[in-house]
Amino acid sequence: MDALVTKMVLHWGEMGARWGINRTAAQIHALLHFTGRAWPADEICTELGVARSHVSNSLKELQSWGVVHPLHIMGERREHFQSIKGIWELFELLLDERKRREVDPTLKALREATAAMGGEQEVDPQFKTAVAEMLSFFEMMDAWYGDIRRMPLETRVKLVKSGAKLARWLR
Amino acid sequence: MDALVTKMVLHWGEMGARWGINRTAAQIHALLHFTGRAWPADEICTELGVARSHVSNSLKELQSWGVVHPLHIMGERREHFQSIKGIWELFELLLDERKRREVDPTLKALREATAAMGGEQEVDPQFKTAVAEMLSFFEMMDAWYGDIRRMPLETRVKLVKSGAKLARWLR
DNA sequence: TTGAGATTTCACTAATTACAGAAAGAAAAG
DNA sequence: CTTTTCTTTCTGTAATTAGTGAAATCTCAA
Known part of the structure; x- marks a missing residue:
């Protein structure tokens, strides 16, 4: 991953932690938001180096806040996730x-x-x-x-x- | 302590926790604020049932936020603390x-x-x-x-x- | 200067929260 | 229907944070 993206992801994680959102959930959101595209869960977890299950739970939390949405991609088996745009x-x-x-x-x-x-x-x-x-x-x-x-x-x-x-x- | 005060103190504690302020620090602030008077540390700790040392640290944290101030009371050996008014x-x-x-x-x-x-x-x-x-x-x-x-x-x-x-x- | 009251530091324990990994549970492809 | 791929649930562990209690430090009166 680009070093600049990594930096933003880490920063977002720290700030999220202060907002009561857990660090990796915030990192996931930063990854989705700043790359601007939809990611499948397993790629998120290799990218951030956290357990698959944890990514799953964090995505659920982000969805409960309404800031991340699932997106079905044609011809793709895996669910993808993207941050809301605005x-x-x-x-x-x-x-x-x-x-x-x-x-x-x-x-x-x-x-x-x-x-x-x-x-x-x-x-x-x-x-x-x-x-x-x-x-x-x-x-x-x-x-x-x-x-x-x-x-x-x-x-x-x-x-x-x-x-x-x-x-x-x-x- | 009055049941109504207790209720507010507990509530303030919960809300404080979500703001990244630790629960008892927020409770202490509520106690000072809603009773509107200055409290000495040891009375705070009997009132809330927490260790003296913890009250000391929490008061320091509250002072670092600027929301609680020490107040010297004439003829009193102990330091007293009060919440800012406005x-x-x-x-x-x-x-x-x-x-x-x-x-x-x-x-x-x-x-x-x-x-x-x-x-x-x-x-x-x-x-x-x-x-x-x-x-x-x-x-x-x-x-x-x-x-x-x-x-x-x-x-x-x-x-x-x-x-x-x-x-x-x-x- | 001494000593009692008051406060803080520090080292330890309890509780909570974050996270991992295995296992169970769906959904789709064959 | 069965196998494969993907997702979630669940149970245990690591890490962090909250809180305790004793010891050290400070402060002021006698």
Whole structure:
């Protein structure tokens, strides 16, 4: 494999590890993404030097995130796998999933705590305000994420590109 | 400890674990944050039922993120620790640190790959475009983050609150 | 200066997570 | 239907990370 590709694969692996994706799963994704083509599982495992079974499981994980898709190639017995093309789509999938796993449960927990405090009199006021502040912050962010997520892609690109202009408009 | 606080502490611990912060460190932060007061290390460790040494290390980690500060209390021998108050400030610290650890090195890697490809003729064109696209995406996001980070807090709050309006303005 | 309280370091154990390899399970070709 | 090729499941091991407890270090009051 090209040394440059290897470098990106290794880097992607390290970064993936910090995102809670296991290292080799992230490496596999990098391999698929940066080579831009579909790979059969066994070639992935010779390329990265990991067990066939591990590649299989990692591919399943990547598919569960929605960032890798199977692709049937004509006249080929083996299943091939490719990374989704669009970078925006890629990071949308990652963010959506993280929101679902991290933000949504936290919102739920904060709402439950708020509800539970409603009746009780003997709740520490410090706790009460801390929860209320955190909840309103999360709700604000949640709504914002929804707003942005609902924009068409081009609008979102504009938004990101017009950062400084935006600041002026807001004043 | 109040059952409600316990619940938040446990939840925060789970979420922290997914952010690469170790579970008990996140629990400690939740304890400090949601009780809103300064705690001495030994009380934290009886409260959470973990070893004194572990609390010490976790507090150090939290301080390295900047989300917990030591506080000297008059007439008290023991050091006390408290969470930073502002929620915006809290998440800014977390995001800044994650950017520094994850985005910046990735930008560096992408730039190095781009530079290395400059001279070479025999680079897979697929790889070339994949790197170029990824780099421009990261640069765009990096610039955007900088723009937002530079806004005064109130502007940022406005930005988040005016999500839908914003979409209309962009069109 | 000594010693008690408080904190950190360090060496070890427990628990989790990553990964390997064999074996079982499908799907397609003959 | 049977053999071949490919994929997944399952069980065990390696490696990493979390957490413990004792010993060493530090700090301050007496």
